[in-house]
Amino acid sequence: MNKSIAIVASLLSLSVGNAFAADASAFSDYARVKSVTPEYERVNTPRDECHSEYISSGSRRDSDRGDRSYGGAVIGGLAGGVIGNQVGKGHGREAATAAGAVIGALVGDRVDNGDNRYQRDDEPREVRRCRQVDDWSSRLTGYRVVYEYGGHRYTTVMPNDPGRQLRVRVSVEPE
Numbered sequence: 001m002n003k004s005i006a007i008v009a010s011l012l013s014l015s016v017g018n019a020f021a022a023d024a025s026a027f028s029d030y031a032r033v034k035s036v037t038p039e040y041e042r043v044n045t046p047r048d049e050c051h052s053e054y055i056s057s058g059s060r061r062d063s064d065r066g067d068r069s070y071g072g073a074v075i076g077g078l079a080g081g082v083i084g085n086q087v088g089k090g091h092g093r094e095a096a097t098a099a100g101a102v103i104g105a106l107v108g109d110r111v112d113n114g115d116n117r118y119q120r121d122d123e124p125r126e127v128r129r130c131r132q133v134d135d136w137s138s139r140l141t142g143y144r145v146v147y148e149y150g151g152h153r154y155t156t157v158m159p160n161d162p163g164r165q166l167r168v169r170v171s172v173e174p175e
Contacts, residue, residue, distance in 0.1 A: 076108015
C-alpha cells in the first residue's frame with residue numbers, strides 16, 4: 001500500500017511541476033495599437049411631451065346642445081297650469097293658469113337641464129395634454145482595438161481607449 005501512495009505522490013509532483021513550467025512560459029509585453037474605433041449603440045428612451053390647452057369652463061360644445069331634455073319643461077308647465085288654475089276665479093283663473101304654466105315650464109327646464117345662468121362662460125380652464133414620443137440617442141459601448149504583435153494583427157473590444165500601446169499576455173506552449 002505504501003508503494004501505491006508513493007506512485008500517486010510522484011505523479012502529483014510531476015503534474016504540479018508541469019503546471020509551474022507552463023506558467024513560467026507566460027509573460028507580459030506590449031503590442032502596437034494600429035487603430036481604435038469607438039462603438040455606439042442607438043437607444044430609445046421614450047418620454048412624455050406635454051402642453052396645456054385653455055378652454056372656457058362654461059361654454060357648451062355643439063354636440064352638447066343636442067342633449068337637451070324637454071321633459072322637465074313639459075311636466076313643470078302642466079304642474080304650474082294646474083296650480084294656477086286653482087288660484088284664480090273667472091277670467092283671472094285663465095290668466096293664472098297661463099302664468100303658472102309658463103313659470104312651471106321655466107322652473108321644470110332649469111331643474112331638468114341644470115341652471116347655468118350664473119356660470120361665467122369666459123373663465124378659462126387648463127387642460128393638460130400629453131403624448132409619448134421617441135427620444136433616440138447614441139451610447140458608447142466600447143472601443144474596437146486593432147493591434148499588432150509578433151507580425152500578426154489582432155482585434156478586440158475594450159471598455160477604454162488603450163492609447164498607442166496595449167499590454168498583452170504572451171503564452172508559449174509546445175504543440
